Amino acid sequence: MTKSENMIGIQPVKPSDSRQDMNMDRTLRVPLYYQLKELILAQIEGGHLRYGQAIPCERELCERYRVSRTTVRQAIGELEREGYLNRQQGKGTFVARPRIRRGMAQLTSFSEEVAASGHEPGSQLLALRHEPADSRVASALGLEEGVWVWFVERLRLADDEPIGINLSYLRLPSDVFLVPAELEAEVSLWSLLEAKGIRLVEAEETILAIVADARQAELLGVPEQSPLLVKEGVVYSDERVPVEFHRVIARADRYSYSVHVFR
């Protein structure tokens, strides 16, 4: 029993009948559990394993790939946490129904969002100052009032049409400077910061709605009293230190905000 391919695994180029092993490169610096994980993932993404279908049991995977059960369980465990598989004690491991959107609510920059929705992101620098934080900014960033922060105001464009006003207050290390030329060359403030070694990884955001005042209406090219969508947020570095407080004021007719949430 236990015959040829067909299993979880890739089709043999030369139809060799032996089962087991294969595909595992033990000389490479890639961990075995990771190779196995990629292998199973390829089966799922490639449609060879479909939703609801059981994958081979752990002990069988051990035999096939000549690895220990710990290794198999590490691969399967990660795939389960990533939402690809579903383990049920006593029954087996099954391919999960695909998630609506892989990953969680993603932290994305305005430029990334615009690009992702198929438009050309643009930016026009309105102001760049180094100034003492007022109380509102200080409290958002967890600073003393009066600590110097960078203030960047930009008009955000999609396909050269204004869609949002972006205000950013940044608390940067004292050896990091922002100059207009950089901000005009690089559309994304975040990639600029990344290049300076500041990685933004987490944010607390609030969305609200307001009506346009005179200046906002003019900048965005909409009538006064038009509805505007406002996204305010505090963005944290990989050290979980608050780095940026921003406020994006966007045309409600051109902008909405989507998130994927879990129970």
Place this chain on the structure above:
Amino acid sequence: MTKSENMIGIQPVKPSDSRQDMNMDRTLRVPLYYQLKELILAQIEGGHLRYGQAIPCERELCERYRVSRTTVRQAIGELEREGYLNRQQGKGTFVARPRIRRGMAQLTSFSEEVAASGHEPGSQLLALRHEPADSRVASALGLEEGVWVWFVERLRLADDEPIGINLSYLRLPSDVFLVPAELEAEVSLWSLLEAKGIRLVEAEETILAIVADARQAELLGVPEQSPLLVKEGVVYSDERVPVEFHRVIARADRYSYSVHVFR
């Protein structure tokens, strides 16, 4: 050997000096890795282990609690994934800076949100119908047009003041019925569904802004043309089947939407 407390753990009541073991109850049905996890967590939450501080290395934890390294690694691994610890190869394992808000963007019901912000949630049933889905609803729920769905329209209250209009389209099993009395008794539609065995666990939500039309203005008690915040979403069951399409139209002066996002 193997004496009492003091370890990573709690203060000794009677000062006995030996470290190691203890606290692990091997007779109980609680897994050892889980006991260890809770134990370390208690140290962190209790402030005995502070941010940035190293916890004992894995091999030391093995000795102290008389468990294998696999067990220690499972405990530490889960704590790392949950954001409490930070492992660095070659250096050690450190207590992570606390997350801004534990967990991800949480799926919460309107009632839960209102209650969490310190107000008394209320609800007034405006409509309850069983009707064929129109094209918009059908496509949101992934159904054929004309499939029968439940329609629930409610005015949402906070401290008896109207703050939102809630429209829900639900695709329920054919043996599940909604009756006005239930909806009037139970403020939360979701807890009603939960009681009927339908668990909502995941959602794709979009936030936009509009201005109030005549009916909306009257229901919400605001002037026409006031800005309103709209949250639209498709909610999925634990089987990842779309169950509800909803639309919450809320007063922008009383309602905002917060999410915690990750890179």
Place this chain on the structure above:
DNA sequence: AAGTGGTCTAGACCACCTC
């Protein structure tokens, strides 16, 4: 070189599900 986390093995027994 010593210490840390990362990967891996070859077993073992338990808890749960199905027949």
Place this chain on the structure above:
DNA sequence: AGGTGGTCTAGACCACTTG
């Protein structure tokens, strides 16, 4: 009773960081 995933052990060697 037999199969599945869940937990656990006592080792081993590797990769990375630090003195």
